[in-house]
């Protein structure tokens with residue numbers, strides 16, 4: 089997969105070499121990830137990483153994209169479950185956990201979709217210390233807010249027990265400074281993708297955000313900043329990473345996670361370019377900055393909790409109009425030509441939101457292609473046909489409009 | 491003379507269509523894909539050209555489509571079978587007063603395509619990953635019933651009882667269901683009709699996903715099966731436009747596009 093991402097494209101940014109090498113070392117060669125301190129696994133973006141950093145530990149996102157682990161994980165879950173959850177379980181159950189982050193001192197499992205909820209007991213049965221971070225099923229009500237704040241406070245307590253350290257204002261501030269520097273770097277990258285013709289392809293952007301799952305945060309941030317400098321130069325030089333008429337695509341739905349970048353890759357191999365996404369492996373993970381201006385450490389934790397609940401556009405919430413609003417906003421501000429909506433076979437929540445999302449986008453004049461897929465490579469031919477037809481229809485519509 | 495070719499390399503059959511400068515269909519050919527489909531595709535083109543006494547150089551532009559499109563390097567360009575099908579159906583459909591919905595049942599997949607008045611694809615859907623309701627399903631059924639594929643249509647209309655219900659949507663399970671029905675001494679005719687209705691129901695569900703608008707064009711090899719056509723019309727509650735050569739609409743669309751590309755100077 090990495091070869092396809094790297095070698096099949098000309099003009100990869102030089103600063104991407106860091107990320108290509110990172111994935112080659114960690115995934116292809118199974119090298120350990122260098123990070124100091126305790127390791128806390130997370131199974132979803134809802135686990136506040138600032139808290140984990142504040143206790144001197146490192147968060148590592150366990151959501152996995154490998155077909156190999158997906159097959160192993162099939163022993164734990166019903167056949168029709170989500171590849172992502174199966175692959176995560178498959179990875180955790182095998183002796184050779186890749187990415188090799190070392191012993192996981194704790195796994196935080198936010199109680200989100202049903203499959204993740206149920207995966208919790210299976211991870212415990214494998215011998216992991218699992219902490220269920222209780223997430224409310226809705227996000228607007230005051231009751232939900234209070235409930236979630238209490239969950240996060242209890243999680244803080246758990247981290248104190250596991251790490252044997254205390255949460256101080258200073259540590260938390262330092263942790264937030266770290267993540268917000270990362271978010272600033274991400275936002276800058278995000279904004280460069282507005283430029284048309286594109287300066288960078290979506291497959292590279294996904295790789296960058298994927299690295300955030302396990303890389304040392306400071307090294308990651310510095311590498312993204314280097315990439316941003318290169319993109320600024322590209323913009324000045326009038327460089328094009330994609331053809332001027334390449335259809336600009338907004339990618340949403342179940343998250344692409346390396347090595348399962350097949351759908352974004354198919355789009356770009358067929359001549360489209362993914363200019364922005366609304367997924368929890370990229371944009372949704374890094375977009376919202378947690379600027380907290382409370383004075384007392386407990387209030388800081390509460391307002392951190394708020395920042396994790398309110399802006400999240402995950403489909404597990406009862407009402408999720410925010411997601412539609414966000415998609416419309418991204419579609420307009422990135423001048424996209426179409427939206428590709430990925431649903432992993434077995435993921436109910438994404439499939440159920442598909443229709444209302446399509447309706448809203450169509451009404452606003454955008455066309456959307458919904459694709460159900462999983463981690464197996466079997467459907468590559470079919471996917472290519474669908475994506476090509478979708479891009480062809482966008483192009484012919486544009487030609488006629490012109 | 492200038493000619494333009496469309497080559498549709500599908501999973502079960504290879505279809506070639508040839509048009510002239512005016513876009514009129516000059517000839518076509520359908521052969522099995524076989525395992526060496528690249529070789530077979532070249533051969534199909536060669537034979538077709540020979541039949542019409544046309545030299546390869548006279549074919550100014552060739553567009554490949556279908557699953558094997560990328561592997562046919564001799565083509566000038568390639569296009570997805572969905573777009574090619576839309577172009578072909580739009581052209582053929584003119585004679586019927588224009589078509590807006592296309593139902594295509596192929597060897598291993600089925601599609602529903604919605605096109606606008608200009609022939610551009612506005613929406614489409616494909617069956618996911620499974621041979622249920624495709625040509626393959628008919629092959630398996632015919633084999634189990636020990637009748638020829640071409641005879642399915644006759645059996646459909648000769649039934650005395652009501653069509654039986656085939657519940658299994660999966661080809662593999664449907665196979666055992668058919669064997670079970672035979673063992674219970676149900677008539678082949680009723681089973682055949684049941685199979686047609688089961689495919690028709692699935693296909694209509696697929697078509698509803700893209701929206702059904704008049705007129706509805708039905709193509710692909712299975713459109714030659716009159717029984718299936720009747721079942722589909724029943725389920726849709728509408729008349730279908732079935733072209734004279736349902737297998738080659740997509741190849742024809744690719745040929746038309748080849749001609750247009752060449753004449754507009756893109757070649």
Ligand code: SF4
Pocket residue numbers: 131132133134151200201343368402403404
């Ligand atoms: S889809 Fe939602 S619940 Fe699942 S990992 Fe992403 S944010 Fe978490």
Ligand code: SF4
Pocket residue numbers: 170171172173201202203204342343432434435436437438
């Ligand atoms: S894709 Fe769906 S089923 Fe899979 S982890 Fe995310 S929300 Fe759960």
